[in-house]
Amino acid sequence: MGIPTISDHALLLLSGGHDSIALAAWLRPAACLTIDYGQRPVEGEMRSAQAVAQALDLAWHSFRVDLTPVGSGLLHDGTALNPDTGHSVEGAPSPEWWPYRNQLLVSLAAAWALGRGFDEILVGSVGPDGVRHKDGTAAFYTKLDEVVAYQEGGLRVVAPAIEMSTVELIEASGVGDNILGFAHSCHVGAYPCGTCPGCRKHDDVIARTGRFK
Ligand SMILES: [Zn+2]
Numbered sequence: 001m002g003i004p005t006i007s008d009h010a011l012l013l014l015s016g017g018h019d020s021i022a023l024a025a026w027l028r029p030a031a032c033l034t035i036d037y038g039q040r041p042v043e044g045e046m047r048s049a050q051a052v053a054q055a056l057d058l059a060w061h062s063f064r065v066d067l068t069p070v071g072s073g074l075l076h077d078g079t080a081l082n083p084d085t086g087h088s089v090e091g092a093p094s095p096e097w098w099p100y101r102n103q104l105l106v107s108l109a110a111a112w113a114l115g116r117g118f119d120e121i122l123v124g125s126v127g128p129d130g131v132r133h134k135d136g137t138a139a140f141y142t143k144l145d146e147v148v149a150y151q152e153g154g155l156r157v158v159a160p161a162i163e164m165s166t167v168e169l170i171e172a173s174g175v176g177d178n179i180l181g182f183a184h185s186c187h188v189g190a191y192p193c194g195t196c197p198g199c200r201k202h203d204d205v206i207a208r209t210g211r212f213k
Helices: 020-029 042-056 101-113 138-150 166-173 198-210
Strands: 009-015 031-036 059-064 119-123 156-158
Touching: 009 020, 020 042, 020 156, 020 166, 031 042, 042 059, 042 166, 101 119, 101 138, 138 156, 166 198
Parallel strands: 009 031, 009 119, 031 059, 119 156
Antiparallel strands: none
């Protein structure tokens, strides 16, 4: 596929994982934003995102909003939430599921972007995310774009890689090992735990791309 077209005034939500790093390198948004919302791996995500933005010579911003009162799953305290019966691992969409997380983060990014000259929020979700939770699906982002664009400011929400896998995105982006090597994927801490779904996906992606040999 060709390079997705983005606005000249796009703001990328940069979590410091493989997907958003590859998007940053590939599309070179006007700026990147990392939100400290009280997630357990925040120290690692901030370290990665800042290093990536600096290496790519992209503007980087961050701010803190405490979302822990509505947290759940591995990113929060390790519990998992069953949307029907309450806190229980059984029936949670995925161990890392945090209710409405992507909706909350995109809304926060859009609210921050409004009045700062940005007109588009880019998110790094890829196709397989939608299997793990509904707020990673193409349909979700179509709806979210519609509801954000409907409101004052008319910002757009775009997930340029939503039809791709992480490996496809990395390969299409041409991102270098020196940039990709900053990635932080662990859901539970500042350094890789090696066993959470984020760490397992990280290792699987590296193996599939044949990088860092
Ligand atoms: Zn981990």
